Amino acid sequence: MGKGGEAPFINKKASEAADAAATTKKAFTLEEVSKHRFPHDAWVIDNDKVYDVSDWYEHPGGAVIFTHAGDDMTDIFAAFHAAGSRNMMKKFYIGDLIKESTNKDKRQLDFERGYRDLRAKLMVLGMFRSSKAFYVYKYLTNIGIWALANYLVATSDSPVVHLISASLIALFMQQSGWLAHDHLHHQVFKNRHYGDYGGLLWGGVAQGYSIQWWKNKHNGHHAVTNLHSSSAAAQDGDPDIDTMPVLAWSLKQAQSYRELSADGSDSAITKFFIGHQAILYAPILLLARLSWMRESFKVAFGLGAATENAAEEMKRKGLQFPIGEKVALLLHYTWMIALSTGFGRFSILHSLAYFLFGTCACGFLLGVVFGLGHNGMATYDADARPDFWKLQVTTTRNIIGGHGIPQFMVDWLCGGLQYQVEHHLFPTIPRHNLPKTHEFVHSFCKEWGVTYHATDLFDGTVEVIKHLQNVSDQFVVDFVMDGPTM
Numbered sequence: 001m002g003k004g005g006e007a008p009f010i011n012k013k014a015s016e017a018a019d020a021a022a023t024t025k026k027a028f029t030l031e032e033v034s035k036h037r038f039p040h041d042a043w044v045i046d047n048d049k050v051y052d053v054s055d056w057y058e059h060p061g062g063a064v065i066f067t068h069a070g071d072d073m074t075d076i077f078a079a080f081h082a083a084g085s086r087n088m089m090k091k092f093y094i095g096d097l098i099k100e101s102t103n104k105d106k107r108q109l110d111f112e113r114g115y116r117d118l119r120a121k122l123m124v125l126g127m128f129r130s131s132k133a134f135y136v137y138k139y140l141t142n143i144g145i146w147a148l149a150n151y152l153v154a155t156s157d158s159p160v161v162h163l164i165s166a167s168l169i170a171l172f173m174q175q176s177g178w179l180a181h182d183h184l185h186h187q188v189f190k191n192r193h194y195g196d197y198g199g200l201l202w203g204g205v206a207q208g209y210s211i212q213w214w215k216n217k218h219n220g221h222h223a224v225t226n227l228h229s230s231s232a233a234a235q236d237g238d239p240d241i242d243t244m245p246v247l248a249w250s251l252k253q254a255q256s257y258r259e260l261s262a263d264g265s266d267s268a269i270t271k272f273f274i275g276h277q278a279i280l281y282a283p284i285l286l287l288a289r290l291s292w293m294r295e296s297f298k299v300a301f302g303l304g305a306a307t308e309n310a311a312e313e314m315k316r317k318g319l320q321f322p323i324g325e326k327v328a329l330l331l332h333y334t335w336m337i338a339l340s341t342g343f344g345r346f347s348i349l350h351s352l353a354y355f356l357f358g359t360c361a362c363g364f365l366l367g368v369v370f371g372l373g374h375n376g377m378a379t380y381d382a383d384a385r386p387d388f389w390k391l392q393v394t395t396t397r398n399i400i401g402g403h404g405i406p407q408f409m410v411d412w413l414c415g416g417l418q419y420q421v422e423h424h425l426f427p428t429i430p431r432h433n434l435p436k437t438h439e440f441v442h443s444f445c446k447e448w449g450v451t452y453h454a455t456d457l458f459d460g461t462v463e464v465i466k467h468l469q470n471v472s473d474q475f476v477v478d479f480v481m482d483g484p485t486m
């Protein structure tokens with residue numbers, strides 16, 4: 001067993017408990033299963049079988065497993081895992097689900113069978129196989145951008161040329177982000193170790209991100225897209241919309257910090273940020289990469305983790321690549337400092353300006369694409385999430401060419417995430433196969449009456465900002481009405 005492939009070891013307590021339960025096999029209702037929704041008491045359902053994964057922080061995919069505690073994981077399991085992972089499940093098996101207890105009608109059962117059949121069809125059609133030529137082309141063009149940016153700084157003393165170089169660095173890091181994304185979703189290589197090494201190169205060295213930090217956050221986002229946690233203790237919310245107190249994606253979320261104050265009121269910070277979030281959105285995106293760098297550094301050097309669950313996972317099983325993560329970040333910062341200082345020639349102010357321009361522009365370019373993917377689309381309470389297909393399609397927006405921006409530019413800029421819907425349904429399909437996959441997904445949604453949304457970069461951004469304004473307006477009206485009477 002090895003890193004990134006199979007589990008290094010199984011949690012003894014959970015495994016023993018599961019073994020004991022398996023000898024007295026039982027049948028459970030959905031209601032019974034749903035009571036086991038916490039990391040220390042976590043049951044999951046796969047294809048009508050029930051598994052006890054309580055406390056299994058050693059799961060190779062990490063604490064993301066607990067996003068589905070007390071729930072059906074059939075489709076998210078299929079979305080994330082290599083075929084062999086299923087063999088490991090039997091150790092956790094404790095009984096069967098009483099199918100009737102789910103109260104699903106025939107149409108729902110046919111719908112679920114339909115999208116599972118579609119997945120099998122896409123496999124047969126070879127959609128999950130990557131084109132190595134495509135990735136060689138992406139590697140080479142990205143290295144070309146990197147080389148040009150370095151060359152410009154090394155050979156010119158013109159501030160205008162340095163600005164062009166910093167813009168190229170922003171593009172290089174943004175494109176590296178998409179390459180890391182492809183590798184860490186195991187789109188490029190069947191062998192998951194190679195995917196992880198690709199992630200260390202493009203995510204760690206080129207981008208300055210910790211791949212463990214990224215996996216925790218991003219896989220969690222895929223598992224529970226646009227869901228608000230059901231409670232502070234449950235681990236069933238989307239980390240990507242956990243943006244309070246600076247941005248809120250629903251009125252409920254805007255008000256969620258009230259429980260943190262003794263008198264249930266909104267803090268001045270919350271009032272300021274949420275009250276002005278439509279205007280603050282762009283400046284916040286500019287700063288996003290600084291926050292991601294900080295979180296990555298903390299994870300790679302054992303200085304903290306983003307969530308309680310991630311911290312517990314770190315304590316129990318440590319980093320997947322304890323040396324690789326550190327070496328990758330050290331290489332990134334050594335190169336970034338050398339370049340930003342003009343290889344020793346720039347003044348401190350000039351160096352800072354170069355670094356901040358590249359960093360902020362990269363964060364903005366990544367953040368705009370993330371925002372377009374999901375922000376302003378449906379959000380759900382974790383307790384009331386729909387089935388996997390409807391959750392992914394209704395919370396997600398595709399981007400197409402328009403307003404003078406041609407499709408090929410959208411494709412290049414968004415790195416595959418212009419087909420965000422298809423990517424969320426099938427995260428291991430390589431990006432070059434997503435246009436074909438889109439045809440199948442779109443007609444399946446049409447057949448079953450599932451709303452499918454695609455818009456261009458301009459209209460999509462307007463939608464996101466209007467949504468923020470809408471939440472902001474509701475929030476302001478609400479706190480003015482709830483405020484102290486004079």
Ligand code: HEM
Nearest residue numbers: 005006007060061064065073080081082085088089219223
């Ligand atoms: C009994 C239940 C489960 C078992 C036995 C299991 C087992 C495994 C194994 C063996 C791997 C490593 C090989 C591979 O990548 O396919 C893995 C990885 C992974 N699992 Fe699970 N898993 C379970 C449930 C889940 C659930 C419910 C989720 C998500 C909600 C999940 C998310 C992931 C992810 C994202 C990875 C890939 C991590 C990476 O790329 O390093 N797993 N799991």
